[in-house]
Amino acid sequence: MAIFFLGHSTEAQTDTLSYGLQFRGDRVGSLTATRTETSENTILYDEESKTIIHFLGKTTIKTSLQVVYKNGILQNSQYRVTKNGSPYKKTTIDRVGEKYHIDYDGDKSIISAPIYYSAARLYFEQPDNMKTVFAELEGVDHNVHKIKKNVYEIDDSENGKMNTYIYTNGILHEGVFKHTLYSFKLLRNK
Numbered sequence: 001m002a003i004f005f006l007g008h009s010t011e012a013q014t015d016t017l018s019y020g021l022q023f024r025g026d027r028v029g030s031l032t033a034t035r036t037e038t039s040e041n042t043i044l045y046d047e048e049s050k051t052i053i054h055f056l057g058k059t060t061i062k063t064s065l066q067v068v069y070k071n072g073i074l075q076n077s078q079y080r081v082t083k084n085g086s087p088y089k090k091t092t093i094d095r096v097g098e099k100y101h102i103d104y105d106g107d108k109s110i111i112s113a114p115i116y117y118s119a120a121r122l123y124f125e126q127p128d129n130m131k132t133v134f135a136e137l138e139g140v141d142h143n144v145h146k147i148k149k150n151v152y153e154i155d156d157s158e159n160g161k162m163n164t165y166i167y168t169n170g171i172l173h174e175g176v177f178k179h180t181l182y183s184f185k186l187l188r189n190k
Helices: 119-123
Strands: 013-023 026-037 042-054 058-070 073-083 086-096 099-104 107-111 132-135 140-148 151-156 161-168 171-178 183-188
Touching (some): 013 042, 013 171, 119 132, 119 171
Antiparallel strands (some): 013 026, 013 183, 026 042, 042 058, 058 073, 073 086, 099 107, 140 151, 151 161, 161 171, 171 183
């Protein structure tokens, strides 16, 4: 997704976070999350990850997420996942008027309520006072549960598990993502 600003200069502030992905204690990948705030009340989130897992064979998974917020409201997003170099999952979300048009692997849906907080923001902003977080991949809300100070669990409706998010100074420090057969750990690089 390319975004162009024509006619005047913009000054942007960019923050980048990098993480290692662990599976069974071994580093298997990396994730980079970037947040760019422009002078037009627009915030761009860009996340890229690559993971190579040797579990029942070698699997390489790459993810790419781009999200645009304007005046605190999600405007659009694109999420792509490839598995061993082939398209695996894809979601596009576009705000048209007051509604969101969602296409998740060809399944189309519409959401009428504005989206203020989505998964892309989890790296940069602790979900204080949030009851739900919108998942750009599935196009649905997940429940947020504050466990204790700086620790949250978020329901993953895709697999019925709870994922854990641990924050330091408002920035995601560690995440544990559970699946039926395995779990991943995300740990911020120093």
